[in-house]
Amino acid sequence: MHLPISDKIELNILHQNSHQAEKNKVKFNNYNLLCLNIMSSPGAGKTRLLEITLEDLSKEFQSAVLEGDMTTNLDAARLEKLNIPVVPITTGRACHLDANMVSGGLKLLEKKINPDLLDILLVENVGNLVCPAEFEIGEHFKIALLSITEGEDKPLKYPIMFREADLILITKVDLLPYLNFDINELKSNITSTNPNADVIEISSITKSGFDLWQNWISKKIMKFKNK
Amino acid sequence: MTKCLILSMEEWAEKKNKERIVVEKINLKIGEFTCVEPISLINTFNAAVLGSWLDSSEITIETIPFEGKCTKCNRSYFPKKENGYKSPCCNINLEEIISGRELKIASIDFKEK
Numbered sequence: 206m207h208l209p210i211s212d213k214i215e216l217n218i219l220h221q222n223s224h225q226a227e228k229n230k231v232k233f234n235n236y237n238l239l240c241l242n243i244m245s246s247p248g249a250g251k252t253r254l255l256e257i258t259l260e261d262l263s264k265e266f267q268s269a270v271l272e273g274d275m276t277t278n279l280d281a282a283r284l285e286k287l288n289i290p291v292v293p294i295t296t297g298r299a300c301h302l303d304a305n306m307v308s309g310g311l312k313l314l315e316k317k318i319n320p321d322l323l324d325i326l327l328v329e330n331v332g333n334l335v336c337p338a339e340f341e342i343g344e345h346f347k348i349a350l351l352s353i354t355e356g357e358d359k360p361l362k363y364p365i366m367f368r369e370a371d372l373i374l375i376t377k378v379d380l381l382p383y384l385n386f387d388i389n390e391l392k393s394n395i396t397s398t399n400p401n402a403d404v405i406e407i408s409s410i411t412k413s414g415f416d417l418w419q420n421w422i423s424k425k426i427m428k429f430k431n432k
Numbered sequence: 433m434t435k436c437l438i439l440s441m442e443e444w445a446e447k448k449n450k451e452r453i454v455v456e457k458i459n460l461k462i463g464e465f466t467c468v469e470p471i472s473l474i475n476t477f478n479a480a481v482l483g484s485w486l487d488s489s490e491i492t493i494e495t496i497p498f499e500g501k502c503t504k505c506n507r508s509y510f511p512k513k514e515n516g517y518k519s520p521c522c523n524i525n526l527e528e529i530i531s532g533r534e535l536k537i538a539s540i541d542f543k544e545k
Contacts (some may be wrong), residue, residue, distance in 0.1 A: 209456055213539040214444065218436050218460070221443070297456070335467045338534070361513045365467050397516030400525035 208247060215251040222340055226306035229343025232311060236320040240328060241422075242302075244340055244366065245350035246359075247332030252280040253409045254350065255327060259287050261419055266324040266426055269317075271310040273302040273373040280329065290317045301336035302328065312316060324426050333365040350396075353386050360394040367395060372403045372421060374395040379408035407426045433468055433535070435478040440537060441486060448542070455489040457541040464498040465532035498532030 217223065237327045245251050254272060269290040272281040278347045283292035292313045294306050307328060314320060318410055330346065349370035351359055354377060360367040367373060373395055381388065388406070395404055403421065407414030437458075445453065462468050470493040481487055500511045502519035508530055511517035517526035 207544045209541050209543050211539050211541050212444075214537055215539075216440060216444070217433065218440055218535045218537060221439055222436060305530060336433075339467045344490045361516070364513065364517075365465065368465075394516065397518065397525055405501075 219239060219339065222304045224316040225308055226341035228307055229304055229311065230345070232330045233343060233345070235321065237257070237430060238320055238323050238326050239426050240326045240342075240344045241346050241348055242328050242330060242337075242344035243348045243350070244330040244334075244337045244370075245352075246355060249332070249350040249352040249355065250409055251329050251332070251350055252298060253282055254374070254376065254407070255284060255329060256287065257409055257412065257415060258419065258422070259284070259289055259327075260424065261415070262325070263287065263289060265423065267322055268325050268327060269314055269320075269323050271302075271314065271326065271328045273329055275300070275331055290314060292317070296331055300331055300333045301407065302330050302339050302342055303340045307342040325422070325429070328415055334359070334366045338363075338366040340371045345429065346371040347397070348372045348374060350374045350376050351391070353384060353388065353391070357387055357391040357394060360391070360398040364398045367398045370399065370402050372405065373399070374418065375404065375406045377408060378406045379410045379411065433473060434480050436488070437473070437477060438480060441540075444537075444540065445485070450485060452476040452545050453541060453542045454545060455486055455542045457490050457492055458537060459541065460491060460493045461496050461534045461538045462493050463467045463496040463532040463534040465529065466535055468535060470495065476501040494538065495537070496531050496534045499530040500526045501530050503527040
């Protein structure tokens, strides 16, 4: 046995995922396809958000969904009713989507539709406020949902998620009159964690805020298409 | 994260001729402002590599402090969540992160058989 050697490599542990995410992004760009990575804790309202959003969005833009779920295709089945291309990605024991999974999902999507015909790809990540924040998938924007039933402190407790997000959607705001919840404290905690994020309050029951959210998406698609 | 670490080690070892080396230490730099809990990473790594070519390797972790920069006066500071990550000097929101997001294999100590 020889003397020990120290190989100073300074290598990002996530470099393989980052490399695949870059490849995904190149593909999205070649298809002129805007990709949004939608993340939240379980039950914050991601799938309901997509159901409502896609109903309106589909009038103006061609959309598709990659639907991440640990063990079932239940959410994908809900979205398939909207007659848009949906590819379920079952992650098994993994608590997040990674770039390889999204690459596989994109290949399956290519069998369903020519992505050149699409304007936007919505990727619903696995419900989790921790790991999805660290794993790039090649998205152009990250959207984090936070429902008011989760508490005002969540941006401080899960800072990476809210720091990484480009847009934070505060969901279930129709419940505000029934809860002892300080939305200004939540907004202050969001600003502390990420002063640059856009913030929109929405309700899937009353549909309040959906005009702002739809407008946000439309602007991003138009800007992306005219880049 | 453990899987990513092992895949990175596999990739590195392929270039070194895996059959001819014994990894003694994998020296990591993990930032405080990441989703990684160092002890958990060590435990899951030790469990995952049992019986594999990395079985005898040891993980060491250097924790990199979470450091931000006050964009008003350009001073660096250590953001605290109790203070909403604001700069203590000018009470400004955390705009710029200097360090703490690292997830790195800094170096690998190994021997050739």
